[in-house]
Amino acid sequence: MRYYLKRYSFYLGGDQPPVSWVERIRSVFGALIGLGLVLLAAKYLRDLSGLDEWLMASLGASALLVFALPQSPMAQPWAVIAGNTLSALVGISVVHLVGEPLIALPLAASLSILGMFILRCLHPPAAAVALIAVLGGVVHYRYAFFPVMVDSILLVMVGAIYSNLTGKKYPNRPS
Secondary structure, eight states, X not given: OHHHHHHHGGGGTTTXXXXXXXXXXXXXXXXXXXXHHHHHHHHHHHHHHXXXXXXXXXXXXXXXXXXXXXXXXXXXXXXHHHHHHXXXXXXXXXXXXXXXXXXXXXXXXXXXXXXXXXXXXOOHHHHHHHHHHHHTTOOOTHHIIIIIIHHHHHHHHHHHHHHHHTTOOOSOOOO
């Protein structure tokens, strides 16, 4: 039994490099501050606009990429902002075109992935944005711009400020 555990345990994801506690704490506080500020700003904007939607659930996954993996191509501003916004637009369009959720859910996610490939803005949490739009039955295209695009822009801005203040370079600069 021990032999099999040792031999096959790498399939469970044991290949992630070790991360120092300083970097872990930096990432956690960044996500806390980033999501908190986005939440406050989005709530303020909601109060001004009267719109009910003001935060998207997948923003937590975007925050993980922006604050814990700021050098990842999938955490860069174009990927976060365009990926999330495009996926919301795709999800809303699928809601309008397909009535059956068993078809709409995988269609929305897969079409959003295709769109992200085409626009070169792959951002894994964005596929969840398409699913959220379908599951929530979102029919107003404004949802793609507020909260999705606005929240994404705010998260990237806070990520850039926080990362640079704590010694990380974000976003990546072209060489």
